[in-house]
Amino acid sequence: MKKTVLLLFIAFLFTTAFAQESAATGKKLPSVSVRTLDGKTINTADLNNDGKPMIISFWALWCKPCINELTTIADVYDDWVKETGVKLIAVSIDDSRSSPKVGPTVNGKGWEYEVLLDVNGDLKRAMNVNMIPHTFLINGQGDIVWQHTSFSEGSELQLIDMVRKLNAGEAIESH
């Protein structure tokens, strides 16, 4: 029976995949509940930056390259915001073991990002994140236009280039 289900589902996905080529709307942020550092519950479908681009970066306290990425960007973040109006939302996937430490750590490092807590991985699953760091770029209309996994020194330059391209109305390579 499981095979039947699988085949049917895949057939369904193919039929809709073909159908979606004609659809004008892009890939949007999913609607999932996450928490802010001050304890509010918000819906991720409502995240926006007043028509300007947004970066969503998945990270965790135990992920060295993630901390490296966010620390590197923190040094240039003011300049990025002034130049492009971009906003970075750092989604921590730390579970209840370390999520209470996220706020003090983020503040202690002086990061100015908007930080969200995805303690049971609901947003992570809805956005198909396998490994972190995983970074998404969202355009002013709320469409996910680009994504990237892993971080190495200098990757941030590619990211801000993408933001500049978006602002200039240039096409973004799909992945």
Place this chain on the structure above:
Amino acid sequence: MNLKVLLPGFVTVLLLCGASVKAQGFLEGGRVTGNFQLDAQVYKADSAIGAYEVEEKMRMNAFANLLYSNGNFNAGLRFETYLNPILGYDPRYKGSGVPYWFGSWKNEQFEITVGNFYEQFGSGMVLRSYEERNLGYDNAFKGARVRFSPYSGVTLKGLIGTQRFFWEQGPGIVRGLDGEFALNDMFDKKGKCKTRVTLGGSFVSKYQPLEEIVVNDTSQLILPANVASWAARFNINRGGFNLDGEYANKLNDPSSVNNLIYKNGQSMLVQASYSVKRFGVIVSGKRTDNMSFKSKRTETGNSLDINYLPALTRQHAYSLSAMYPYATQPNGEMALQGQINYKIKKESLIGGKYGTDIALNYSRITSIKREAADGESTFLQSGTLGYKSPFLAFGDDLYFQDLNIEIQRKFSSSYKLLISYMYLNYNIDVIEGHPGEPMVKAHILIADMTFKFNQTNALKIELQQLYTKEDEGDWLQFMAEYTIAPKWFFTVSDQYNYGNPDQDRRFHYPTLAMGYTQGSNRLSLTYGKQREGIVCVGGVCRNVPASNGLTITLTSSF
């Protein structure tokens, strides 16, 4: 209702909708997204380090998630294949199939999910289902869940389901209710009050048919069919101040984990933090007493957990600092943790041009105090209340202690440095169940340097040293990683157990690795030796046996 009967019908409807999408426009604008990961290992025996001959020569794990979303409707499935499970994964995963699928629908007040789902109530102390694919951990529920928000600030959840047990479902049925009340959203819609208060409560009950068993050839025990648990929690926030607490209680639940005692279980977690820009501090305390809660009485491994007991210790990211990781002892522990983060200002005399980050973390876990239960002379006797335990008293046995400090500084646009020191006590007897082995006392030093040559090329060097007289003695680790952003990395590393008390076991564990990333697709190859050890992600740890050979990992999101 039998879901197995409903499922094909449900999927057929989906299929028909999909096929007629252009004609009807019903599902127009629907999106398919997903991800994929493959881990393959080719093995070479190395009897010296304990890497045994693997008959298949090569093993592979892979999975793919497909998600369909359209407005308020979502559906998804995950295909998994383990042929055969790579070393370190539970061999019961062997095989292929679709262990996870769901359909869900929501509007502003309701969200209904059928199929498999993940859920957490509060901090998870009475209910949490989640997955850690890289550890092979998955206790997803299969059943139905409803979330209901009748009023702004109020979230109610109800669920029923059995839990995943490799390719089967566990025998217990779990029923859960949770309510959360954000008082400010309910009574202060204009947001005048600066103090935010959220209250919550959960009730969870497990059903497994009543059983009568005989222990020690004498006493007959009746194992209750229904086991209830409940929890209450609060969160208070004002500016940079945050206070969190949760208390959980579980009624009598004799099981293999607690040696069939009838004592109630309880757990309490309290955390207070304060932070302003460039400074953060947090203090946490936790008591756990007889809180293992599984949907099968005889399960003792890492499966069928209904709840989650977060460990109050720092999760380390460097290989030697993570060599002795801690996981909560569900039968009883007292835990304390504190952490301070401070950033010395940019452009200051001490802080330097870019500022300096300092983090100090301390945690200490001990046993709980146990006294003989009324009318008993021994502890933990099956069929009795087991023991009595004063709620706030620390026991005499140290399980784990960790004091660590980390200083991170960027000296110039081309050079940064992280140094770290850690002192650790690890009760190998209790944590790994090796009776009689002495407490591991270890000092660990780490230096992590990054040299940036130009905009895209960088070299990272890690030096790590672990000193201990116990267990396997001293270790040294060296790693050099060259990266060409944003696509390539090349790594050379060696772990050397130079201080092993047994001179014939002073092995090197060298590895070579490289990887290529293009957008959200990543391919990496690692060749070399892996020491036997414990790998932990999130709250779960698994023991990875020694291996020697090639590992290929491919991951992709779309």
